[in-house]
Amino acid sequence: xxxxxxxxxxxxxxxxxCGDVAGRDGTEVPVVVNGWVRRRRDxxxxxxxxxxxxxxxxxxxxxxELAGQVHERAKELRSEFVIAVRGRIRVRxxxxxxxxxxxxxxxxxxDDFIRLAPAAPLPFEVGDTTxxxxxxxxxxxxxxxxxxxxxxxxxxxxxxISMHTRNYLSDRGFLEVETPMLTLSTPEGARDYLSPSRVxxxxxxxxxxxxxxxxxxxxxxxxxRYFQIVKCxxxxxxxxxxxxxxxxxxxEMSYLVEQDIFDLIEGxxxxxxxxxxxxxxxxxxxxMTYREAMDRFGSDKPDLRIPTEIHDLAPVFVNTEFxxxxxxxxxxxxxxxxPLPGGASLSRKGLSDVEERAKRLxxxxxxxxxxxxxxxxxxxxxxxxxxxxxxxxRSGAIGDGDALFVIAGMDWREVSEILGALRLExxxxxxxxxxxxxxxxxxxxxxxxxxxxxxxxxxxxxxPFTSPMTEDIALLDSNPGEARSRAYDCVLNxxxxxxxSIRIHDPEMQEKVFSCMAFSKEAARGRFGFLLDALSMGTPxxxxxxxxxxRLAMLLAGASSIRDVMAFPKTQKxxxxxxxxxxxxxxxxxxxxxxxxxxPLPTAGEPKGREERPKT
RNA sequence: GGGGUCGUAGCUCAGUCGGUUAGAGUGCCGGCCUGUCACGCCGGAGGUCGCGAGUUCGAGUCUCGUCGGCCCCGCCA
Numbered sequence: 001x002x003x004x005x006x007x008x009x010x011x012x013x014x015x016x017x018c019g020d021v022a023g024r025d026g027t028e029v030p031v032v033v034n035g036w037v038r039r040r041r042d043x044x045x046x047x048x049x050x051x052x053x054x055x056x057x058x059x060x061x062x063x064x065e066l067a068g069q070v071h072e073r074a075k076e077l078r079s080e081f082v083i084a085v086r087g088r089i090r091v092r093x094x095x096x097x098x099x100x101x102x103x104x105x106x107x108x109x110x111d112d113f114i115r116l117a118p119a120a121p122l123p124f125e126v127g128d129t130t131x132x133x134x135x136x137x138x139x140x141x142x143x144x145x146x147x148x149x150x151x152x153x154x155x156x157x158x159x160x161i162s163m164h165t166r167n168y169l170s171d172r173g174f175l176e177v178e179t180p181m182l183t184l185s186t187p188e189g190a191r192d193y194l195s196p197s198r199v200x201x202x203x204x205x206x207x208x209x210x211x212x213x214x215x216x217x218x219x220x221x222x223x224x225r226y227f228q229i230v231k232c233x234x235x236x237x238x239x240x241x242x243x244x245x246x247x248x249x250x251x252e253m254s255y256l257v258e259q260d261i262f263d264l265i266e267g268x269x270x271x272x273x274x275x276x277x278x279x280x281x282x283x284x285x286x287x288m289t290y291r292e293a294m295d296r297f298g299s300d301k302p303d304l305r306i307p308t309e310i311h312d313l314a315p316v317f318v319n320t321e322f323x324x325x326x327x328x329x330x331x332x333x334x335x336x337x338x339p340l341p342g343g344a345s346l347s348r349k350g351l352s353d354v355e356e357r358a359k360r361l362x363x364x365x366x367x368x369x370x371x372x373x374x375x376x377x378x379x380x381x382x383x384x385x386x387x388x389x390x391x392x393x394r395s396g397a398i399g400d401g402d403a404l405f406v407i408a409g410m411d412w413r414e415v416s417e418i419l420g421a422l423r424l425e426x427x428x429x430x431x432x433x434x435x436x437x438x439x440x441x442x443x444x445x446x447x448x449x450x451x452x453x454x455x456x457x458x459x460x461x462x463x464p465f466t467s468p469m470t471e472d473i474a475l476l477d478s479n480p481g482e483a484r485s486r487a488y489d490c491v492l493n494x495x496x497x498x499x500x501s502i503r504i505h506d507p508e509m510q511e512k513v514f515s516c517m518a519f520s521k522e523a524a525r526g527r528f529g530f531l532l533d534a535l536s537m538g539t540p541x542x543x544x545x546x547x548x549x550x551r552l553a554m555l556l557a558g559a560s561s562i563r564d565v566m567a568f569p570k571t572q573k574x575x576x577x578x579x580x581x582x583x584x585x586x587x588x589x590x591x592x593x594x595x596x597x598x599x600p601l602p603t604a605g606e607p608k609g610r611e612e613r614p615k616t
Numbered sequence: 617g618g619g620g621u622c623g624u625a626g627c628u629c630a631g632u633c634g635g636u637u638a639g640a641g642u643g644c645c646g647g648c649c650u651g652u653c654a655c656g657c658c659g660g661a662g663g664u665c666g667c668g669a670g671u672u673c674g675a676g677u678c679u680c681g682u683c684g685g686c687c688c689c690g691c692c693a
Contacts, residue, residue: 045650059653079643096651104653121644124627128642128654133627136685189693209693236692360619361689421689463693561686571685 006114012084019056023089023106030088033058033108034116036147037081038127047074051085051108052127054152059098059107060085070112080119080126080147086112135563139577142568154565157276158553162229164272165249165549172264174227174251179214181207181231187527188464190234193244201594207233210546212463213531215252216503219542220534226252229549238572240561241495241551245570249498249552252544258488261500261545262442265490273438276556281438285490289445294413298420300446303494304439306427310419311397313337313406315388322383328408335408337369338419340426343403344370354405357425361418369404380406424494441491448472448485449516457518462487464513465531466501467543473509480516490547492555500545507535 014034023029035053042048047062062074077083087108098104123140124133126147138145145151166176185192185206192206208214210232218226228250235244253260266283273279286304293302296309313335317325325335340346346354351368358366369378376389376398384392398404405422409415427433448468449458458480460466467486468476475483487501504510510532514524525532550562563569570576590597 039653041652041655043650043652043655044648046652047650048652048655050653061651063650065650093651096653098653101653121626125643128627134623134685136623137627139685186693190691212693234692237690239692240687242692460693466693572687573684577685 008084008114008116012086012114012116014053014084017055018051018053018058019102021058021089021103021106021108023091025091028088028090028109030086031108032084032086033060034084035082036119036126037077037079037083039079040077042075047071047077049074049077049085050127051083056102058103059092059101060087060110061107062110066109067111070110073115074110074113077115078119078121080122080144081115082117082119083113083115085110136577139569139571142578146567151564154553154557154559155567157557158549158565160276161272161549161553161556164275165227165229165268168268168271169225169227169251172225174225174253175223176228177218177223177226178228179208179211179230183208183214186213188460190236193233193235196593196595198592198594209234210248211250212465213528215250215544216465216531216542217534219252219254220537220539222254222540224254226250226544238570238574240563241548241554243550243562243566243569244574246562247549249547249549250544251500251546252542254540254542256502256541256543258444258486258502258543261488261543265498265545265547269440272552273556279438281440285440285442287442287444290443290447291445293443294416294420298416298418298423299494300443301489301491301494301496302420302441302443303424303427303433304441305434305437305493306423306432307434308339308341308423308427308432310416310423311337311339311395311404313392313397316384316392316395317388319385319387320383322380325383325408328410331410333408333410334412334415335406336415336419337397337404337406338423338426339397339399340403340405340430341399341432342401342430343368344372344401346370346403351403354422354426358405358407358418358422361421362414363407363418364409365407367406369398369406371398371400371402371404374400437493439493443489443491444487445469445484446487446489447481448483448513449480451481458516460513460517461485462499462501464517464519464528465503465510467504467509468513476512476516486543488545490545495551495555496548497551497555498545498547500543502541502543505535505539505541507532507539510535 012032012034015030015032018033018035021031021033033051033053035051037049038052038057039050040047045064049060049062050057051060062071064071085108087110089106089108092098092105092107122144123137124144126144129149133145146155170176182195182205185194185204186209190209192209194204194206197203197205208230211228211230215226215228228248230248230250231245232248233245236242238244251261251264253264262284266285270281270283273281288302290300293300295312296302297304298310314329317329317335320326327333328335346368351370354368355366367378367380369376369380371377376384376392392398405419407415407418446461448461448466450461451457452459462485469484469486472483485501487499489499490497504513511521511524514528515521519527550565553565554560554562557565559565568576568578575581
């Protein structure tokens with residue numbers, strides 16, 4: 001053992017990264033490497049260490065004959081110890097090179113090393129790339145999880161996306177401007193995260209659901225083109241692709257029409273996919289109206305990798321004697337069907353399983369048809385006459401070997417959505433989703449409003465600053481539900497990658513839209529007064545889009561959750577298992593903020609790892 | 617708020633019909649080993665079967681509740 005402790009200093013700083021170690025034939029190159037002990041192989045005499053840093057792994061050899069004391073000390077090295085090694089790179093002896101390692105032709109003969117930090121026995125193996133680890137553990141020991149290959153790769157990919165984004169947009173005249181995180185709560189949209197104001201008793205900031213109003217204000221201020229890679233916050237329940245805080249690539253520009261956004265984003269994504277995954281995605285993307293997307297795929301974000309779509313079967317049953325369908329059609333209802341290629345082989349149990357699923361999704365009933373050897377089978381078969389059969393054959397809704405699931409209902413959207421959900425489930429189960437495909441799509445012509453039954457008023461489908469289509473402006477007075485907006489969504493493989501709209505730049509139009517939503521002038525003034533003021537002082541036509549950076553990264557990384565492309569995500573209960581957030585705070589903190597906390601309900605569980613809440 | 621699923625050694629899992637002392641692989645600890653690279657060989661330690669009730673002579677196993685992870689519906693302009 002060295003008699004005195006040695007510390008990290010310039011002499012021990014690396015001269016080369018582990019993954020970059022490469023020697024010269026016949027010459028020994030002196031180096032210093034820093035990193036983590038990934039694996040050790042103690043052969044009794046020789047000790048081999050795989051030393052890791054973010055660039056890769058290199059083999060270090062401790063030889064008792066070359067450095068006896070050093071070899072002796074190396075026996076104590078364990079997994080994930082942090083060390084600095086001084087040694088010489090050399091070509092590995094004949095027959096001992098390792099083709100599976102980038103540095104496998106070389107090794108470092110250790111002359112000396114210092115242990116920079118020990119590591120406690122680990123809750124899971126950092127170096128194990130195959131074994132899956134419980135996500136609980138991964139989140140609790142996130143620093144170890146992030147040290148693993150997959151997360152290293154994902155976060156580096158994410159960085160690449162960010163850099164590409166900044167370069168692309170900056171090159172096209174977009175200016176990155178930061179907007180406040182402590183801002184005004186707005187009534188529309190998701191639930192806000194609130195932050196109490198100490199100096200304004202009883203008042204609260206809201207964390208932004210998006211910088212929507214601020215980016216519009218920036219257009220009014222004449223910046224012409226804005227972007228921001230920005231955190232947004234929504235206090236809603238979590239999903240694989242939804243976290244309470246997430247990142248948007250937020251874009252806004254002036255004097256534009258929809259085509260400008262499409263061109264900009266298609267160019268952006270084309271370059272991004274080339275740079276990150278080496279794929280040339282075809283541009284321009286397909287376009288589809290909301291109506292068509294719902295009609296054919298039962299979704300406003302259809303996954304076009306799935307080769308089946310919904311068919312209108314009303315003509316097939318126009319002469320049917322089947323009473324329920326007869327009545328349905330007479331009353332203006334809909335009969336629609338979803339084909340399942342290869343579905344003729346489904347057993348009776350398989351069919352009833354699909355029916356069960358449709359009922360869980362909200363269908364009153366679902367009838368299966370199957371085509372076996374040119375013969376139509378199923379409970380509905382006898383209710384389809386010759387004409388219906390020939391129509392069915394010509395429609396392509398069912399071919400030999402297929403099944404067709406039929407649902408009838410009075411509500412076109414409801415019937416379509418159930419079939420759309422079924423389409424996703426069945427496609428996943430039967431392997432109908434085309435692998436390796438990137439199916440991009442613009443969905444346009446969304447309705448401007450949807451009816452909010454709870455509140456008994458119209459509310460925005462997109463947001464209240466979305467411009468109606470010029471040809472639909474008259475509908476605002478006569479039939480707001482039929483008015484279409486100038487909103488658009490960018491869809492990739494059934495994921496909503498982003499959305500945006502052309503905004504309202506006319507203060508009168510903005511007030512009109514508010515009034516359609518039964519916002520009194522005073523209420524609108526109270527909430528959005530500053531925007532209305534701004535609109536009144538010279539607003540250019542403007543619009544923009546926001547892309548979900550997390551979802552984009554998830555898709556590019558081939559991950560199944562945005563948690564895998566975020567450094568520190570939260571669980572479904574919106575907790576951080578590593579830090580323990582959210583937590584109770586001290587009575588003093590609450591008092592300063594003029595906050596009283598109600599005692600927890602008797603059934604409510606305590607947040608994990610927290611002591612009792614302070615008394616109020 | 618609701619539906620589904622999982623919870624057994626540090627980790628990944630097995631555990632039959634409810635029945636003796638709860639197993640395997642890996643990791644960990646100790647010993648041996650000078651060309652390994654998932655090193656090898658030998659030995660050892662390690663368990664609140666998530667938690668709490670209930671049924672039973674007997675519960676990892678059955679029932680109910682509860683806590684937590686994940687997936688989904690609602691919700692998410």
